[in-house]
Amino acid sequence: MPQIRFENVVKLFDGREVLSGVSFAVEKGEMLAIAGPSGTGKSVTLKHLVRLLTPTSGSVWLDDVEISSATGTELATIRNRFGYLFQGGALLGWLTVEENVALPLREHGGYDEDEISKRVTEALEAVDLSDAADLYPAEISGGMQKRAGLARAIVRRNDIILYDEPTSGLDPVTSTTINRLIRRLNKERGITSIVVTHDLQGALLFADRVLMLKNGRVAEVSKPEEFVRSSNPDVREFLDAQFITPDLLEKRL
């Protein structure tokens, strides 16, 4: 059974339909990229997994638990399974980088100071931010803020991590570094990874499968080799707009 399942999820906000029957599944240890135009419901989709939102109809599942109807401790347990890189990073301005990264450990509780320090150091090293540990968010660049958010998302070593636009606004070199890091965590630690991104090229080069969301529907979900050859007009338009051709995949690692 897949680890995560969306079953015909419809989501309305004030009568306006944003998701119009979204279904897909993610296997344990898989890296799924979700791409699609702005405002199409990508972030809304992710938020259903940690129940920041609930479906108007349909259901969302983690293993055999329906996330949308979980209550109390069951819900807390579900939320604890996920690491989350929020779109925009959302670092707290009055805390240093190091303190921001330590936050999920402190909020969750049960980690002693030595363990916190060890994990924060490890997470900062992973994103190459060790030198910025004592700086405040306002004192570092946008790309460094992204990486700090990434360190915070991985610090609890969750087995599922949701990344909402981890590379937007970054230069190409930093983007590739981050894509590599996400892929490495996915492969080496078997972390199930859902990556929302506008970077279709990165998605095709690093993910196991790519899902394209358009007008609140899954237009396509397939492996990169199939995705680049899709005859779906929405997918073609998206690929052509970014000048992507099948030979891109020769660069896959």
Ligand SMILES: Nc1ncnc2c1ncn2[C@@H]1O[C@H](COP(=O)(O)OP(=O)(O)OP(=O)(O)O)[C@@H](O)[C@H]1O
């Ligand atoms: N809490 C909310 N209340 C009302 N409308 C919302 C809410 N959250 C999202 N929306 C609307 O749902 C639509 C989809 O939003 P979403 O954030 O999922 O887009 P997106 O695909 O992530 O776009 P982008 O690529 O720009 O981040 C938008 O029209 C947005 O205004």
Ligand SMILES: [Mg+2]
């Ligand atoms: Mg979004």
